[in-house]
Amino acid sequence: MMRIAIAGSGGLGRMFAQHLNDTVHPFIILSRRDQPALTAQGYQVAIVDYDSQDDLRYTLRGIDLVISTVSGVPQINLIDAAAHSGVQRFIPAEFEGPPARRTANDPLDRGKRATIDRLRHWSHHHRHQMRFTIFSCGIFYERFARGGLAASDIGTLTGIQNEGAYLMNMRLGTAEVVERTTSGQTIYICLTSIHDLGRFFIASLGLGLQNWPAEFRMYGERMSVTQLLQWAAAVRGSKTYDPDPTDVKLTYIVEMFSTDVIEPQDLAAHLQHATYYHDYPKMARIQELIATEQRRYDFAAPNLNTLVAVQPVSFWDWLSAEWGVAPAQ
Known part of the structure; x- marks a missing residue:
């Protein structure tokens, strides 16, 4: 104890x-x-x-x-x-x-x-x-939740706490991504739900504090940005519904994703443009894309996954549970 x-x-x-x-x-x-x-x-x-x-x-x-x-x-x-x-x-x-x-x-x-x-x-x-000990778990699944991280009262001062602030907006069916590094390699990211982070933490207590390393790495999923968008489009297209015709924001085709793929060499220009116009939400989004292109959220050999008996929820199952039904009108 x-x-x-x-x-x-x-x-x-x-x-x-x-x-x-x-x-x-x-x-x-x-x-x-x-x-x-x-x-x-x-x-x-x-x-x-x-x-x-x-x-x-x-x-x-x-x-x-x-x-x-x-x-x-x-x-x-x-x-x-x-x-x-x-x-x-x-x-x-x-x-x-x-x-x-x-x-x-x-x-x-x-x-x-x-x-x-x-x-x-x-x-x-x-x-x-x-x-x-640092607990590195990759991107939180909840960045893609209804209401974003803000719905879980997380990251309120980061600029990326709102729904749609990172990679894609499931509600609107839009995405702003970088898929490859400047050297042409496919970009991968690691992801974990916040509750699985909690489960990993509790399991790690059984290892004894004296045996903890300086960093525990864990994830629920490791996938390419391209695959993440494919899964999102599949989940989003799993249910169709009739949007309110008076709501312009909802008059879109449910099965389609409108994706803006930014080339890695153009990220700096996008950031400069957002900075010039004091577009702070876009500045935050582009800075996160730059971090993603630099593989900041990608790592191999998650050492905690292999040490404890935690079976994290898959991103597919989590995303399906979150968005696989018609949004409330």
Whole structure:
């Protein structure tokens, strides 16, 4: 049995809490403010000030493992407090793409490099040594959910949280993708549902914190961008319905996908155009396409899949369950 703290009460934090609630491990949820809905469910919520080391250190006393779903300066402060409080291991808010895949001067960094540098500092500290493990799981299936990641209260500050913000819009039947790298290779991406991330995490606890590596890699599916679009079109065409003729947005052919394939060498020009016109949603989309072309969300040999008995849901099954029925009118 280990004592666990979940930093953040948003969608990912609540997901981890739901999965931990079915185990013997006691846990607390750290939040900046009262969470009556969570306490009503029987969860223990500790209100913390991420600017106060004294507050954070007091709250983390006796904690073995911290799972962070907060970012930026609050996460850096949390890391420092965790190390001083004797926390054994820290899981940073580093889900999705493996850090090793990032480039220098990454526009999608959002403080992630500084976070890892801080964790490395404490992992070698002579007095307050604290290990860390990154859970890399690829793209969340829920990016393609109804309402996007925002529907799960995830990624609210990333610019790609809304429905249709990455690769394709299932509701409208549109796609904006890059299918090949600048060298002509087919682009693959790894994907996992957020609840399977939770299942992988719970299973990993049985391995013992002392046996965790610096990075766990897992996925529910690895597929090419081209195949993803083919599956999406097949799922979307599995049911037909009569759209409201007065709603222009819905007057499309259900079976077809309108796809804009951007050549990799043109991505920089698309970003420059979006930047010039201050089109921030498009800037976010193109930056994600650039990251995809750089294979930021693709990795082989998922080491956690082979260590635990978790059978993740396939992307086909998940997408079919999410979109294989007529959207509500």
